[in-house]
Amino acid sequence: DTAVSQTPKYLVTQMGNDKSIKCEQNLGHDTMYWYKQDSKKFLKIMFSYNNKELIINETVPNRFSPKSPDKAHLNLHINSLELGDSAVYFCASSQRVAGGKETQYFGPGTRLLVL
Amino acid sequence: AQSVTQLDSHVSVSEGTPVLLRCNYSSSYSPSLFWYVQHPNKGLQLLLKYTSAATLVKGINGFEAEFKKSETSFHLTKPSAHMSDAAEYFCVVSVLKDTGRRALTFGSGTRLQVQP
Numbered sequence: 054d055t056a057v058s059q060t061p062k063y064l065v066t067q068m069g070n071d072k073s074i075k076c077e078q079n080l081g082h083d084t085m086y087w088y089k090q091d092s093k094k095f096l097k098i099m100f101s102y103n104n105k106e107l108i109i110n111e112t113v114p115n116r117f118s119p120k121s122p123d124k125a126h127l128n129l130h131i132n133s134l135e136l137g138d139s140a141v142y143f144c145a146s147s148q149r150v151a152g153g154k155e156t157q158y159f160g161p162g163t164r165l166l167v168l
Numbered sequence: 169a170q171s172v173t174q175l176d177s178h179v180s181v182s183e184g185t186p187v188l189l190r191c192n193y194s195s196s197y198s199p200s201l202f203w204y205v206q207h208p209n210k211g212l213q214l215l216l217k218y219t220s221a222a223t224l225v226k227g228i229n230g231f232e233a234e235f236k237k238s239e240t241s242f243h244l245t246k247p248s249a250h251m252s253d254a255a256e257y258f259c260v261v262s263v264l265k266d267t268g269r270r271a272l273t274f275g276s277g278t279r280l281q282v283q284p
Contacts, residue, residue: 086271094206094256096274108269143212154200154219154262157272161211 056080057160059144065166066134074129074163076144084108084149085127086157087119090141102127103149139167172201172242172259174275182283187231187246189278191259194240200262201242202272203233207255215257218242229253254282 057078066072078085086109087099100119101109107119116132131138144160175190193199203215216227223235233244242259259275 088272094277096212096258098271098273101269101271103269109271145212155270156202156214156217158214159204159212164209 059160078146082146082148086145088143134167172275180281189244202260204258
């Protein structure tokens with residue numbers, strides 16, 4: 054009965070590699086998000102997709118590219134990984150409601166360590 | 169710009185005593201406010217939310233928060249702490265981006281420690 058799931062849970066890789074993190078939600082929501090949590094626990098939004106359309110794109114390096122094959126999936130591909138990319142990446146989803154009062158539901162996070 | 173400030177980075181209480189985690193917000197309109205909890209090495213779980221209905225909001229696990237517009241506060245409370253409450257707590261506001269879409273802005277977090 055998982056609502057928002059992410060794979061992998063842990064990812065350890067070398068600098069310069071390319072990696073992907075997958076996210077799926079079975080809540081029927083129309084909007085999905087990626088957040089980055091740094092080593093000081095600070096959470097910041099990276100991207101948001103609504104019905105497969107990119108609607109929020111914060112100041113994120115071009116090496117990060119989200120891909121939404123359908124509205125239940127939002128994957129994050131990272132090229133040329135750098136040490137500073139080490140963080141926990143959270144996927145979330147929500148259903149748009151009038152007045153913008155929707156609630157976001159988060160996945161368990163993917164812990165990325167770049168060596 | 170909308171933002172939240174969590175006034176304490178770390179709070180320590182004894183089991184069975186009350187919990188108070190403080191949060192102030194800034195917003196030019198009636199905000200949507202949330203409290204999320206993150207247990208060690210776990211994801212984020214919604215505790216409660218305020219969306220302009222009742223100002224006293226009850227959440228899961230005995231937590232509640234009161235929206236006070238005059239004080240621009242949304243403090244989280246619990247009458248009696250349990251060991252399992254030890255976690256990181258985030259106060260969050262829903263903000264309107266330039267695109268007309270909404271995103272969550274997180275506070276810096278408060279780590280709650282519960283002593284036996």
